[in-house]
Amino acid sequence: MTQLTRSILLGLLIFGGEPGIHAQSNPRVCRNLSELRRAAQKDESQRMVELRSHIPSLLFELRYAGPNNFIHQNLYPARTRHTYLRQQPAEALKKVQEELQQKGFGLKIWDAYRPYHVTVAFWKLIGDERYVANPAKGSGHNRGIAVDLTVVQAGNGLELDMGTEFDHFSDTAHHSFRSLPSKVLENRTLLRSTMEKHGFKYYEEEWWHYSWPEPTRYELLDISFNRLKRLRR
Numbered sequence: 001m002t003q004l005t006r007s008i009l010l011g012l013l014i015f016g017g018e019p020g021i022h023a024q025s026n027p028r029v030c031r032n033l034s035e036l037r038r039a040a041q042k043d044e045s046q047r048m049v050e051l052r053s054h055i056p057s058l059l060f061e062l063r064y065a066g067p068n069n070f071i072h073q074n075l076y077p078a079r080t081r082h083t084y085l086r087q088q089p090a091e092a093l094k095k096v097q098e099e100l101q102q103k104g105f106g107l108k109i110w111d112a113y114r115p116y117h118v119t120v121a122f123w124k125l126i127g128d129e130r131y132v133a134n135p136a137k138g139s140g141h142n143r144g145i146a147v148d149l150t151v152v153q154a155g156n157g158l159e160l161d162m163g164t165e166f167d168h169f170s171d172t173a174h175h176s177f178r179s180l181p182s183k184v185l186e187n188r189t190l191l192r193s194t195m196e197k198h199g200f201k202y203y204e205e206e207w208w209h210y211s212w213p214e215p216t217r218y219e220l221l222d223i224s225f226n227r228l229k230r231l232r233r
Helices: 003-015 033-042 087-102 116-125 182-197 225-232
Strands: 048-050 084-086 105-111 146-153 201-203 206-211
Touching: 033 225, 048 087, 048 225, 084 087, 087 105, 087 146, 087 182, 146 182, 182 201, 182 206
Parallel strands: none
Antiparallel strands: 048 084, 105 146, 146 206, 201 206
């Protein structure tokens, strides 16, 4: 990727621009915090839950809040420390964490809620629905029902070997790819079986990506992390 492409992408992320997207498709996107708050008052499942306070034992490495990601740029504000899921997947994730802790493990979160304009920027860069969401449809991350994560050892926080890094765009990251050491397959199975047990659905092309079912029940959101903090007040 050229420096010019990175600069254009970074500008889109900083300013939330979406040039051209409405000419192709115009999905319903909630950008109003008050609207989100009203929806949650009518239906508790619509509530956005901050994960760091809801599940204190989780580890976090929010990859898009720093340069340690596939474009080597901050995609979120550099000081982003909090991320969110809707009520039901947040409660389910808490159960996953509790079960893994009983086995001497835990979860590390790389990403959860993702503002819609970031998905637009991803699409401009990758443009492949196997690896990034088409903005015309939106992402489970935009709806607050998807999470990118891995399993770590309790105590020292070391990641289990999953065979690839996060955001590794090749068939090696697919669940169906079996030409891997038995320990790696075992580790992937531990994560998948525990997530599925508590209601999450896996995504074939990415061993780290899980989402809550019935995505159309949840609106696409383009509300900043800073604004979402106001929900906790």
